[in-house]
Amino acid sequence: MLAEIEKYKKAELSSDIFWFKAAATNAFPENGGACVKYKDLQIAVFNFTRRGEWYACQNLCPHKMQMILSRGMIGSCENEPKVACPFHKKTFSLKDGKNLNGDECTITTYPVKVEDGFVFVGFDSHY
Numbered sequence: 001m002l003a004e005i006e007k008y009k010k011a012e013l014s015s016d017i018f019w020f021k022a023a024a025t026n027a028f029p030e031n032g033g034a035c036v037k038y039k040d041l042q043i044a045v046f047n048f049t050r051r052g053e054w055y056a057c058q059n060l061c062p063h064k065m066q067m068i069l070s071r072g073m074i075g076s077c078e079n080e081p082k083v084a085c086p087f088h089k090k091t092f093s094l095k096d097g098k099n100l101n102g103d104e105c106t107i108t109t110y111p112v113k114v115e116d117g118f119v120f121v122g123f124d125s126h127y
């Protein structure tokens with residue numbers, strides 16, 4: 001699964017982004033997340049209402065390989081948007097996926113845009 005995630009990572013590095021139409025904005029709870037599927041990937045999409053921002057990352061928590069991050073608690077740490085895994089509270093930046101606990105495991109994040117009431121997640125179109 002990690003190899004699959006790597007395959008789709010960091011679409012913003014590519015000039016050629018494919019925008020996947022994930023769902024209507026009202027499918028995502030305010031200040032919470034929901035999981036969408038793109039090909040063989042599960043993507044956690046967060047409607048961060050308090051910040052007026054949207055984020056997307058892999059749904060897989062790399063700590064114990066659980067598909068759970070969409071159900072994590074979101075918040076901010078020194079203005080860094082973050083998600084905490086509900087299992088063991090490992091915390092990840094929603095901007096760049098780094099582990100905010102100082103651990104090595106990180107997550108992949110994806111660009112998000114909202115247009116005409118729908119949420120789109122960006123992937124590298126070469127994959």
Ligand code: FES
Binds near residue numbers: 087
């Ligand atoms: S499974 Fe996510 S922190 Fe342990």
